[in-house]
Amino acid sequence: MVTDASEYQKVCDLDDVWEGEMDVFEVAGQEVLLVHVEGGGMRAYSPICPHQDFPLIDGDLDERCILTCSAHLWQFSADSGEGVNPEGVSLNAYPVKVENDTVFVVFPTVDKAVNA
Ligand code: FES
Numbered sequence: 292m293v294t295d296a297s298e299y300q301k302v303c304d305l306d307d308v309w310e311g312e313m314d315v316f317e318v319a320g321q322e323v324l325l326v327h328v329e330g331g332g333m334r335a336y337s338p339i340c341p342h343q344d345f346p347l348i349d350g351d352l353d354e355r356c357i358l359t360c361s362a363h364l365w366q367f368s369a370d371s372g373e374g375v376n377p378e379g380v381s382l383n384a385y386p387v388k389v390e391n392d393t394v395f396v397v398f399p400t401v402d403k404a405v406n407a
Pocket residue numbers: 340341342343344345360361362363364365
């Protein structure tokens with residue numbers, strides 16, 4: 292059965308990503324970068340930098356919740372996903388929710404076999 296685009300999938304427990312930290316998780320062959328914003332809840336993004344496809348997990352998340360890619364030092368607000376330096380770019384956000392201390396994400400669909 293093909294996963295529906297609106298279907299949330301369990302990723303991890305809330306305690307797996309402490310406030311002010313980030314980590315990458317894989318569910319059914321797809322990866323997601325989770326950022327636990329201090330006092331602001333969970334954010335989910337594609338784990339790949341929108342500049343030149345480097346892994347964002349190799350970057351740095353500072354106390355202002357600014358995520359800096361390790362490759363060319365582009366900076367993003369890990370809260371909003373918007374570019375800080377440069378502006379006008381953004382991380383690819385995925386829908387995320389927390390229920391009963393469990394984190395769920397909607398992954399982007401990949402070439403659905405609609406005629407199968
Ligand atoms: S690949 Fe991330 S800043 Fe260039």
